[in-house]
Amino acid sequence: MTTGVHTNGKAARRAGIVGPLSVPSQTMTALAPLNQLITRFQEQTPIRASSLIITLYGDAIEPHGGTVWLGSLINLLEPIGINERLIRTSIFRLTKEDWLTAEKVGRRSYYSLTGTGRRRFEKAFKRVYSSSLPAWDGAWTLVMLSQLAADKRKQVREELEWQGFGAIAPTVLACPRGDRADLVTTLQDLEALDDSIIFDTHAQDVLASRAMRLQVRESWNIDELASHYSEFIRLFRPLWQVLREQDNLQPSDCFLARILLIHEYRRLLLRDPQLPDELLPGDWEGRAARQLCRNIYRLIYAKAEEWLNSNLETADGPLPDVGESFYRRFGGLK
Secondary structure (H helix, E strand, O other): OOOOHHHHHHHHHHOOOOOOOOOOOOOOOOOHHHHHHHHHHHOOOOOOHHHHHHHHHHHHHHHHOOEEEHHHHHHHHHHHOOOHHHHHHHHHHHHHOOOEEEEEEOOEEEEEEOHHHHHHHHHHHHHHHOOOOOOOOOOOEEEEOOOOOHHHHHHHHHHHHHOOOEEEEOOEEEEOOOOHHHHHHHHHHOOOHHHOEEEEOOOOOOOOOHHHHHHHHHHOOHHHHHHHHHHHHHHHHHHHHHHHHOOOOOHHHHHHHHHHHHHHHHHHHHHOOOOOHHHOOOOOHHHHHHHHHHHHHHHHHHHHHHHHHHHOOEOOEOOOOOOHHHHHHHHOOO
C-alpha cells in the first residue's frame, strides 16, 4: 500500500469538501420524495461534489471496470444539480489527492481509480454492503497514549476515533473490534508507535453490564449517532414507500435514488464505529437504517444499472458487465 491509514482517513474526509456552488437543475423526476432529496443535496453549502463522485465510483463505476469518459460522467450527474465546472474542479482535486488518474484518448479524458484509490474504496465500501457484522467474542484492543506529547496525542486520538476507537479515559482508547495490523500501521504513519502502549484483552462474556453500556454511550457519543440514523430513516422511508407503489420504475429515477441513498448511508458509516450489537441499545436505529437501505437498493439496483449502461462510456464504448461480487451486496441482490 502506497499510503497509510492516516493519509487515507484525511483524504477521505477532505474529499467531501469542495468549492463553489453549482446551479441546481430543473426537476427531473415525478417522485416527490426523490425531488426532496435532490433539492436537499443541492442546498448544501458547499455542495459536496467530490464526495458524491467518490460514491458514484465506489457504487457504480468500479463494478464496471472503474473507468469512464469525463463527458458521460458530467451528463450523468447534471440532474442532481452539479454543473460541469464543479465536476471538473472536483475531478481535478481527486486526481491531485491520488484517488483518480486520467488517460487521454484523442480529445477525450477517461478517469480511472488509482491503485491507492481502489484500495481506499474497497475498505470503505465493504462496510456499506456487508450483510451483517462479524460476531464479537468479547475481546478489546486498548491503546494508552500517556507517553505521547499533548499535540501528538490529539492527532493520534483523532485518527483512531475515525477508525472506531473511543476514549474510555483521558489517555486510553478502546475498540471492541480493533484490527491490530491496521492499528500498528496507523501508529507507525503518525510516528507514534514507539510511545504508545497496546493491550489486547482475552475473549470474555459478551453480555454488557449496565456500567459498560453507559460507558459506551459516553465514549462513542451514541446518542448523536442515533439521531443521524433517525434522520436517514426520516428522509428515505417516504422514498421507499413511493418506490414500492410504482408499477414501472424509471431507470433514471432509480439511478438518482441509488446514488443519493448510498451517498448518505456511506457518510453515516464514516461516523459509525460499528460497535457490536451487545454494546448497543436494544432499539438502536442503525439496524433499521441498514434494513431500509438494503430494501431500497434491492428494489432499484437493476433499473439503475440500465441507466448506467446507457449513459456511461469507456474508451471501448459500452461499460463492461459487473462481476459476480456485485450481486453479493447486502447479502445478495438476485
